[in-house]
Amino acid sequence: MKMIYMDNAATTKVAPEVFDTMLPYFMEQYGNPASAYEFSGKIANEVARARKTIASSINASENEIFFTSGGSESDNWAIKGIADSLREKGNHIITTKIEHHAVLHTCEFLEKHGYEVTYLPVDDKGFVDPAELEAAIKPETILISVMFANNEIGTVEPVEKIGKIAHEHGILFHTDAVQAYAHLPIDVKAMDIDLMSASAHKINGPKGVGFLYVRKGIKLSNLIHGGAQEKGKRAGTTNAAGIIGFAKAAELNVSRMEETIAHETRIRDLLIERILEEIPYSRLNGDREKRLSNNVNICFRFVEGESLLMLLDGKGICASSGSACTSGSLDPSHVLLAIGLPHEIAHGSLRLTISEETTEEDVSYVVDSLREIITRLRSMSPLYEDFVKKGDNK
Amino acid sequence: MSQVTEYSEKVMDHFRNPRNVGEIDDASGVGTVGNAKCGDIMRMYLDIDDQGIVRDAKFKTFGCGAAIATSSMATELVRGRTVEEALKVTNKAVMEALDGLPPVKVHCSLLAEQAIHAALWDYAEKNGIKIEGLKPPVNDIDETEEFYQTGG
Numbered sequence: 001m002k003m004i005y006m007d008n009a010a011t012t013k014v015a016p017e018v019f020d021t022m023l024p025y026f027m028e029q030y031g032n033p034a035s036a037y038e039f040s041g042k043i044a045n046e047v048a049r050a051r052k053t054i055a056s057s058i059n060a061s062e063n064e065i066f067f068t069s070g071g072s073e074s075d076n077w078a079i080k081g082i083a084d085s086l087r088e089k090g091n092h093i094i095t096t097k098i099e100h101h102a103v104l105h106t107c108e109f110l111e112k113h114g115y116e117v118t119y120l121p122v123d124d125k126g127f128v129d130p131a132e133l134e135a136a137i138k139p140e141t142i143l144i145s146v147m148f149a150n151n152e153i154g155t156v157e158p159v160e161k162i163g164k165i166a167h168e169h170g171i172l173f174h175t176d177a178v179q180a181y182a183h184l185p186i187d188v189k190a191m192d193i194d195l196m197s198a199s200a201h202k203i204n205g206p207k208g209v210g211f212l213y214v215r216k217g218i219k220l221s222n223l224i225h226g227g228a229q230e231k232g233k234r235a236g237t238t239n240a241a242g243i244i245g246f247a248k249a250a251e252l253n254v255s256r257m258e259e260t261i262a263h264e265t266r267i268r269d270l271l272i273e274r275i276l277e278e279i280p281y282s283r284l285n286g287d288r289e290k291r292l293s294n295n296v297n298i299c300f301r302f303v304e305g306e307s308l309l310m311l312l313d314g315k316g317i318c319a320s321s322g323s324a325c326t327s328g329s330l331d332p333s334h335v336l337l338a339i340g341l342p343h344e345i346a347h348g349s350l351r352l353t354i355s356e357e358t359t360e361e362d363v364s365y366v367v368d369s370l371r372e373i374i375t376r377l378r379s380m381s382p383l384y385e386d387f388v389k390k391g392d393n394k
Numbered sequence: 395m396s397q398v399t400e401y402s403e404k405v406m407d408h409f410r411n412p413r414n415v416g417e418i419d420d421a422s423g424v425g426t427v428g429n430a431k432c433g434d435i436m437r438m439y440l441d442i443d444d445q446g447i448v449r450d451a452k453f454k455t456f457g458c459g460a461a462i463a464t465s466s467m468a469t470e471l472v473r474g475r476t477v478e479e480a481l482k483v484t485n486k487a488v489m490e491a492l493d494g495l496p497p498v499k500v501h502c503s504l505l506a507e508q509a510i511h512a513a514l515w516d517y518a519e520k521n522g523i524k525i526e527g528l529k530p531p532v533n534d535i536d537e538t539e540e541f542y543q544t545g546g
Contacts, residue, residue, distance in 0.1 A: 302456065303456070304433055304434075304456055304457050304458055304461075305458075306458035306459055307409070307457065307458055307459050307461075307462055310409065310459045314410065323433055323458070324432065324433045332433065343430060343431040343432075343433070344430035344431065347430070347433040379415070380412070380415050380454055380455060380456075380462065381435075381454060381455070381456040382426060382435050382436070382437040382454040382455065382456055383430060383435060383456045384456075385417070385437070385454055
């Protein structure tokens with residue numbers, strides 16, 4: 001059976017060029033870049049080049065890029081690091097209800113340690129209201145953290161406006177750009193971004209590497225102590241293969257960005273249109289236009305997400321859901337609840353995240369499979385039975 | 395969490411090929427348990443004859459793979475049984491018949507037990523009889539779920 005991978009927001013396939021670039025750094029160029037001899041010095045030079053490539057991809061300079069183990073670490077570091085270094089200045093952080101848990105749980109952790117956090121609501125499409133954000137600013141506010149684009153519903157936030165507001169009030173602005181980096185054009189200077197998290201494995205790079213951009217001059221406390229790596233800011237032996245692969249992936253994705261966005265947008269829109277047209281009682285979550293080009297998120301009424309995913313899996317389709325059963329808790333996705341969906345509807349959500357490789361044939365296969373599966377699950381659903389009977393009585 | 399790798403083969407079988415899906419017209423007893431908020435609703439239909447034997451059982455379920463599999467197994471376990479025997483089909487029995495469930499899915503088997511009880515309760519009410527040991531159905535399993543979450 002052919003596998004159709006539509007979970008690219010979870011992770012992506014490593015690009016062949018990226019893999020080839022990384023390969024020598026496992027068995028040939030395996031030296032520790034921090035060592036004194038030439039064998040390692042060459043590797044350190046390649047890491048430095050990678051840092052430059054990454055920096056230029058967001059209009060930053062190389063001394064503003066700090067490599068980490070990935071998006072979660074970058075988010076943790078940015079928020080905990082600023083909270084600690086600006087403790088004397090204030091203890092208030094503003095974020096949103098739809099952040100990734102790497103941000104939300106870090107903020108909850110800080111709340112237990114004397115910090116105050118405002119979790120801004122979003123509208124029914126998932127947008128943060130810049131005016132509401134501005135109104136939440138207090139004299140104690142030290143950091144604003146708003147994601148660039150949402151990982152579940154794909155909504156692209158008004159980052160530029162938020163950055164501007166933050167700077168007008170002299171507050172630092174962090175953005176979790178894990179889903180947006182190398183998918184959308186980002187200019188940290190033009191967008192008033194002070195700190196930005198990104199991850200390699202979302203852009204056809206390897207897992208286990210990410211970066212935190214920290215604007216020059218910002219004092220950020222260390223998260224990981226114990227070595228001189230990353231200018232003494234982040235200890236741990238340099239992941240040369242990962243970093244070099246990350247830079248290659250960034251270079252490739254940025255150079256192809258326009259074509260990728262155009263292709264994905266066309267496929268995404270086709271997928272959305274066909275699902276909404278061919279499957280009754282389905283709704284699109286997030287904004288129709290201002291969404292990531294690879295993201296489709298749909299709720300199917302009277303159907304539960306996990307059983308939907310399992311039946312899709314049976315047809316070789318990899319997808320994800322915001323249902324409670326897939327989140328491992330009693331509540332469905334916090335993002336779907338934040339955009340105002342009732343629990344019952346949120347349990348029936350499906351996220352399909354496509355790639356530059358997704359074809360029209362894939363769309364047809366997925367839509368046909370979905371139609372069949374949804375019909376089947378509805379025929380088993382007491383909620384649907386009640387709905388139909390209620391309709392008959394009218 | 396990968397559902398497919400955590401479920402037993404029996405769970406997957408009953409999920410992929412659920413037995414006794416549907417409704418029974420003029421059922422002797424119908425019970426609906428769970429709530430949509432938690433993501434699981436089970437409805438069980440029982441056809442019980444004059445001798446008090448469950449002639450047929452059908453179900454409809456809105457829920458995860460485990461919820462569908464436990465409903466399917468529960469209907470299998472009560473078919474052909476007396477009302478008294480059906481009452482003794484516990485969540486444990488359903489779980490064992492499915493070769494176990496992942497810890498986070500144990501509540502689904504409890505829901506299946508409750509669905510049987512709710513249908514039997516409806517049958518007893520309709521016929522004005524009392525079934526020894528049968529308690530009124532719990533319509534909202536929130537507390538039970540919380541109990542299982544904290545207990546497991």
